[in-house]
Amino acid sequence: MRGIVFDIAHLLAGSLVLVSLIQLYQDRLTSLLRVFAIHAIVLALSVGWQAYIQGAPHLFATALLALGFKGIAIPLVLHRIVLRLGIHREIETVGGIGITMLAAVALIALSMVVIFKVTPGASTLAREDLAFALAVILIGLLMMVTRRNAVSQVVGFMSLENGLILAAAGAKGMPLVVEISVAFSILIAFIVIGIFLFRIRERFDSVDVSTLDRFRGGRQ
Amino acid sequence: MRASLLLYATMLMPLAAAALLAALPAYRLSSLLNVFAALMTFAASCALLFERPAAGVYFLVDDLNAVFIVLTTFIGFTTSIFSASYIAHELETGKLTPLYLRFYHAMYQLLMFAMNLALLANNIGLMWVAVELATLTTVMMVGIYRTHESLEAAWKYFILGSVGIGLALFGTILVYLAAQPAVGEGLPAMTWTVLIANAAKFDAPLLNIAFVFLLLGYGTKAGLAPLHAWLPDAHSEGPTPISAVLSGLLLNVAIYALLRFKLLMAGNGEAFTPGPLMITLGLLSLLFAAFMLYPRRDIKRLFAYSSIEHIGIIAFAFGIGGAVANFAGLLHMTMHSLTKSAIFFTVGHIVQAKGTQRISGISGLASSHPMLAFAFALCVFAIAGLPPFGIFTSEFMLVTSTFAKNPWLAGLLGLGLIAGFGALLLKLQAMLFGEASKGSKEPTATLIPIFIHLAIVLMAGLYLPPPVVAWFQSVARMLG
Numbered sequence: 001m002r003g004i005v006f007d008i009a010h011l012l013a014g015s016l017v018l019v020s021l022i023q024l025y026q027d028r029l030t031s032l033l034r035v036f037a038i039h040a041i042v043l044a045l046s047v048g049w050q051a052y053i054q055g056a057p058h059l060f061a062t063a064l065l066a067l068g069f070k071g072i073a074i075p076l077v078l079h080r081i082v083l084r085l086g087i088h089r090e091i092e093t094v095g096g097i098g099i100t101m102l103a104a105v106a107l108i109a110l111s112m113v114v115i116f117k118v119t120p121g122a123s124t125l126a127r128e129d130l131a132f133a134l135a136v137i138l139i140g141l142l143m144m145v146t147r148r149n150a151v152s153q154v155v156g157f158m159s160l161e162n163g164l165i166l167a168a169a170g171a172k173g174m175p176l177v178v179e180i181s182v183a184f185s186i187l188i189a190f191i192v193i194g195i196f197l198f199r200i201r202e203r204f205d206s207v208d209v210s211t212l213d214r215f216r217g218g219r220q
Numbered sequence: 221m222r223a224s225l226l227l228y229a230t231m232l233m234p235l236a237a238a239a240l241l242a243a244l245p246a247y248r249l250s251s252l253l254n255v256f257a258a259l260m261t262f263a264a265s266c267a268l269l270f271e272r273p274a275a276g277v278y279f280l281v282d283d284l285n286a287v288f289i290v291l292t293t294f295i296g297f298t299t300s301i302f303s304a305s306y307i308a309h310e311l312e313t314g315k316l317t318p319l320y321l322r323f324y325h326a327m328y329q330l331l332m333f334a335m336n337l338a339l340l341a342n343n344i345g346l347m348w349v350a351v352e353l354a355t356l357t358t359v360m361m362v363g364i365y366r367t368h369e370s371l372e373a374a375w376k377y378f379i380l381g382s383v384g385i386g387l388a389l390f391g392t393i394l395v396y397l398a399a400q401p402a403v404g405e406g407l408p409a410m411t412w413t414v415l416i417a418n419a420a421k422f423d424a425p426l427l428n429i430a431f432v433f434l435l436l437g438y439g440t441k442a443g444l445a446p447l448h449a450w451l452p453d454a455h456s457e458g459p460t461p462i463s464a465v466l467s468g469l470l471l472n473v474a475i476y477a478l479l480r481f482k483l484l485m486a487g488n489g490e491a492f493t494p495g496p497l498m499i500t501l502g503l504l505s506l507l508f509a510a511f512m513l514y515p516r517r518d519i520k521r522l523f524a525y526s527s528i529e530h531i532g533i534i535a536f537a538f539g540i541g542g543a544v545a546n547f548a549g550l551l552h553m554t555m556h557s558l559t560k561s562a563i564f565f566t567v568g569h570i571v572q573a574k575g576t577q578r579i580s581g582i583s584g585l586a587s588s589h590p591m592l593a594f595a596f597a598l599c600v601f602a603i604a605g606l607p608p609f610g611i612f613t614s615e616f617m618l619v620t621s622t623f624a625k626n627p628w629l630a631g632l633l634g635l636g637l638i639a640g641f642g643a644l645l646l647k648l649q650a651m652l653f654g655e656a657s658k659g660s661k662e663p664t665a666t667l668i669p670i671f672i673h674l675a676i677v678l679m680a681g682l683y684l685p686p687p688v689v690a691w692f693q694s695v696a697r698m699l700g
Contacts, residue, residue: 118425126397137390141383153379160386167393173405174396175345 005053012046013132016166017108020139020159024104025097029082029151033075036155040070043162047169050129059169066165070158082151092148100146107138129170136163223273227281229264230289231336233257238329247311247321251304254325258300261332262293275413280342283695288476289339291554295468295561296332298669302565303328303461305666309572310459320364324459331357331465338473342412344392347477351388351441354470355381362458373453380440380450388437388477394430395484398422412480419487427484427491434481435497442474444535445505448528455524456577460568463520467527468561472553475534479699482538486700498539499629505532506636513643518577519570522647523563526603529640530556536633537618538699544621546696552614555677556603559611562673563599566592569667574657579647584656593652595670602677604644605637610680 019039026032044067051059093100111134115127140160144153168174237257244250269290272281281289307324310316316324331354338350359381363374392410399409402421408414436447443451455463478498485494509529516522534556537549569592574582585593602609615637623630 114429118429130394130397134390137386141386144379144383150375157379157382157386160383164386164389164393167390171393171397171400173400173409174393175407175410 009046009049009053010128010132012042012049013129013166013170015042016046016162017132017135017139020136020163021101021104023155023159024100024139024143027097029149030079032152032155033079033082036159037071037075039159039162040066040075043166044071046166050169054172056173062165062169066162070162074158078151078154094146094148100142104139104142107142108135111135111138126170126172130167133163133167133170136160136166139163223268223271224276226264226267226271227273227279227340230261230268230293231333231340233261233264234329234333234336238326238333241329242322242326245318245322247307247318247325250322250325251300251307254328255297255300255304257329258293258297258332261336262290262297265289265293265336275342277407277411278343278346279340280412281340282698283691284479284698285339285476287550287554287691287695288472289336291472291557292335292339292469293332295557296335296465298672299461299464299468299561299565300328301666302464302568302669303459306459306461306568306572315365316459324361324364327357327361328461328465331361331470335469335473339476343407344395344410344412344415347480348385348389348392351438351473351477352385354473355385355441358454358458358462358466358470361462362454364459365457367457369453370457373450373457377450377454380447384437384440384447386437387433387440391430391433391437391481394426394433395481398426398430415484416487419484420489422488422491424488424490427488431481431485431491431494432497435478435494435501438474438477438481439501442471442478442535443505443528443531444501445508445528445532448505448509451528452521452524455527456518456520460520460564460571463524464561464564464568467524467564468557471527471531472557475531475538475553478535479538483699495539495541498535500539502532502534502536502539503629503632503636505529506536507532507632507639510636510640510643513640513647516647517579519567519579519582519651520564520577522579522644523560523567523603526640526644527556527560529636530560530603532636533615533618533633536622537614540618540622540625540629541700542621542625543693543696544617546699547692548614548617548621550692550695551680552611552618555610555614555680558673558677559599559602559609562670562677563596563603565670565673566596566599566667570596570651579651581657582651583654584652586652588656591667595667595674597648597652598674599670600644600648602674604641606641608678608681610677613681613684 016039019035019042023032023035023039026035044063047059047066048063051057051063112131115131115134137160140156140158140163143156143159147153147156234257237253241250241253244253268281269286272286273279275282307316307321311318311321334350334354334357338347338354341347341350359374359378362377363370395415396409399415399418399422401423403409403414403418440447440450455466458466482494482498485491505528509525509532512525513522513529516525530552534549534553537545537552570582570585570589571577573589573592574585576582585596602611605611605615619630619633619637622633
């Protein structure tokens with residue numbers, strides 16, 4: 001019984017890392033958004049499983065929020081924005097996809113080494129969840145750094161937040177305050193992003209952030 | 221009872237004002253209301269000094285955050301006075317519309333609320349939420365002019381700020397995990413008072429890794445090099461009152477968060493001492509920013525880099541630790557906040573008078589606007605660390621206490637200070653003298669807040685009242 005409980009938790013957390021990797025090699029925005037939806041759904045399953053095994057019903061709320069808001073609503077809205085702007089084909093990366101993937105693998109290894117080294121005392125469940133969560137966070141970060149497109153940077157940011165929620169859910173008994181606040185802040189963050197995307201389009205007819213860089217011109 | 225009422229007033233007044241200002245269309249009335257709300261918040265926070273509520277589950281007032289909260293509400297108040305005159309000018313020149321102004325005032329009060337919440341929180345999760353809220357409101361305000369540059373700055377700030385805040389949350393979760401076996405699950409494991417009291421029993425390796433994430437996360441918010449990339453853009457492209465609040469207050473909130481976590485680390489015997497890390501980042505920021513002052517061509521970017529320099533000095537001081545260096549750090553932080561916000565007030569007036577932010581476009585200030593030039597020169601002397609201003613006192617204390625501990629570090633510190641000093645005086649000279657550039661119209665704005673700040677900084681340099689000294693000393697002892 002104990003064994004299968006752990007195995008399912010690890011399977012789900014590990015899948016989240018895998019989906020993070022899949023996000024990295026998407027070359028179209030629409031498919032990237034689809035993969036992000038899967039990312040959020042896997043997160044919802046993982047948090048839901050944690051809620052079940054920890055007997056913490058408030059975590060179900062977090063899981064539902066992840067599913068409804070990030071798994072369905074946001075991808076749909078972003079999809080519409082992307083289609084309306086006519087930018088669904090383009091993803092410009094800094095450096096090649098191959099190098100990015102290699103870097104991601106290195107980051108996963110790094111997070112395993114770091115977390116396992118510092119948490120010999122913690123329970124196995126928390127430890128491995130934390131290692132996976134750190135990997136997801138770092139890959140999200142990598143995605144933000146290597147993408148030029150504003151929409152894919154936002155997706156990178158949201159998968160980073162998914163990693164954070166995975167870590168928070170894995171921390172046994174962490175008060176509800178934090179989960180709600182995380183979800184809430186994503187909501188706010190999304191409003192901000194929405195406004196920004198709107199403004200960027202209004203000004204430049206493009207959401208490629210390198211257009212923004214041009215305007216710095218000779219300013220120091 | 222009365223004390224906890226004051227505590228809630230400090231936070232709820234800005235929040236209520238934000239709601240009211242969002243609904244109020246008349247901009248003259250709303251800028252007055254903004255000043256009034258800021259004044260009342262300042263009054264409530266001063267009253268908190270005398271009547272302190274006992275630490276609750278969510279909120280806490282002690283010597284450490286009292287320094288920050290009084291400073292924050294005071295500068296929030298003086299900035300609102302400056303903002304009222306500044307914003308009227310922006311409206312006249314058509315850079316902002318009345319609708320945006322409404323948004324601006326509501327955001328200003330929301331930012332005050334977020335900062336007060338972050339400072340008063342007795343819960344690491346709540347503090348994180350407040351810092352996130354403060355970040356989001358400032359992002360909105362930096363982008364308010366909707367020019368290419370301000371959008372770029374806001375976007376960059378948003379992305380880097382969110383990454384920082386994400387790393388800080390991960391650190392927060394790790395602190396909870398480290399505390400949970402010792403103090404049990406749930407709220408206690410996130411409460412500052414419980415955490416600090418039980419720090420010795422926490423899992424040290426986990427605490428170490430947590431601090432690294434917290435330092436990176438909150439360090440990004442504080443603008444420590446090499447995590448400072450958002451700072452110059454955000455300062456130079458937003459409305460000037462926001463630059464003043466960003467530099468004078470929001471950076472302090474991040475430093476406050478780091479200090480609390482440093483206290484936690486100090487309470488655990490097996491965890492590493494965070495001092496050397498803070499010294500390294502501080503020194504890096506100081507040296508980098510001091511030399512980056514020379515090639516600056518934009519007046520607001522110049523002082524943004526100067527903020528990085530001073531945040532570096534503050535982090536350095538707290539990293540050195542000990543009674544004298546901590547005292548110097550606290551004093552420096554207070555003096556820097558007051559002086560830097562005064563500088564941004566003057567810069568706001570100068571930019572409005574000359575119609576440009578380029579240093580090459582601002583010459584002959586002494587002959588075209590003598591009073592403004594006088595105030596500006598005094599401010600720059602103060603920030604460059606000339607006696608008899610307060611920044612000289614704190615820098616002097618820091619250099620001497622560092623010299624006693626490690627002469628090499630003191631040498632590097634001195635190098636940074638002198639380099640920054642030279643750059644600022646060079647730029648000041650270029651702006652004050654020479655042929656007066658055209659486009660000079662008389663600024664209508666008030667210079668009163670500038671002189672109030674300067675008077676306090678001068679006073680601190682000449683004579684610190686004994687109660688303030690005693691207060692700062694007790695905080696310095698607390699910080700270890």
